[in-house]
Amino acid sequence: MGPDRIFLQCHNRPMCYSDDAIPPFPPIRGGSPEGEQLVLTAADGARFAAYGAHPEADDQAGIVILPDVRGLHPFYEELALRFAETGLNAVAIDYFGRTAGLAARDDSFEFRPHVEQATSDQIAMDVGAAVDWLRSPAGGGCTDVFSVGFCFGGSNSWNQGAADHGLAGCIGFYGQPQRTEPFLKLMKSPLLLLIAGADFTPAEAYRRFEGDLAAAGVAFEAHTYEGAPHSFFDRTFKEHAAACDDAWERMLGFIGRHRSAVRASA
Numbered sequence: 001m002g003p004d005r006i007f008l009q010c011h012n013r014p015m016c017y018s019d020d021a022i023p024p025f026p027p028i029r030g031g032s033p034e035g036e037q038l039v040l041t042a043a044d045g046a047r048f049a050a051y052g053a054h055p056e057a058d059d060q061a062g063i064v065i066l067p068d069v070r071g072l073h074p075f076y077e078e079l080a081l082r083f084a085e086t087g088l089n090a091v092a093i094d095y096f097g098r099t100a101g102l103a104a105r106d107d108s109f110e111f112r113p114h115v116e117q118a119t120s121d122q123i124a125m126d127v128g129a130a131v132d133w134l135r136s137p138a139g140g141g142c143t144d145v146f147s148v149g150f151c152f153g154g155s156n157s158w159n160q161g162a163a164d165h166g167l168a169g170c171i172g173f174y175g176q177p178q179r180t181e182p183f184l185k186l187m188k189s190p191l192l193l194l195i196a197g198a199d200f201t202p203a204e205a206y207r208r209f210e211g212d213l214a215a216a217g218v219a220f221e222a223h224t225y226e227g228a229p230h231s232f233f234d235r236t237f238k239e240h241a242a243a244c245d246d247a248w249e250r251m252l253g254f255i256g257r258h259r260s261a262v263r264a265s266a
Helices: 074-085 112-117 120-135 152-162 177-186 203-215 238-257 260-265
Strands: 034-041 047-054 061-066 089-093 144-150 169-173 191-196 220-225
Touching (some): 034 074, 047 120, 061 120, 120 144, 191 203
Parallel strands (some): 061 089, 061 144, 191 220
Antiparallel strands (some): 034 047
């Protein structure tokens, strides 16, 4: 399967996050964020669903959230609100506007055929539309934009560092290294790898990936949560609360270090 066919099977499981999964709370919470259902349009004219969230007060930074194989699941809409609580404008996107349309979907949605039809180019166009929205007045007029993704979205988030979005950084949980390796020579943005130590992707695959990133001259940070399973970033996984807290700290620290204002003053 080539890099343009980016189907990801989550260890023979039907999904990455269960219906009762809840995003962990961030360490810093401020104000009451506002959320809104959106329809965005990609460069090829495809329309797709998204969910935007705005902080009560922000400093013109934003983040694009790339979901797992189910697309715009409620977990990611709530996660957009959690990011907004930290002061970031956020937008979670759906991957399947071209094949499944804009209608709301229940838990019986058969996502696999739609994932199999998605390509890296299409996802990059959808992310581009989300980035444009964040940079517009409606999205907060963001000057610094990041991406974050989970599982299927984890490697897709890393891949956006090789697109022409001008992203300040790309964060991925549980991504598959082989999905990103074809893009390394084009990588322009720093990466943050948040790795589940008990994931179905072998630890040695991540070690090789880190070596490949270093050899390609890609700036990156990586952290492995020993014993944490795939999809550990979930408030219902109380035994992994410390890992969730640490992941928030690492994400916000990464974003803070790669803001343009920080780089300009360095």
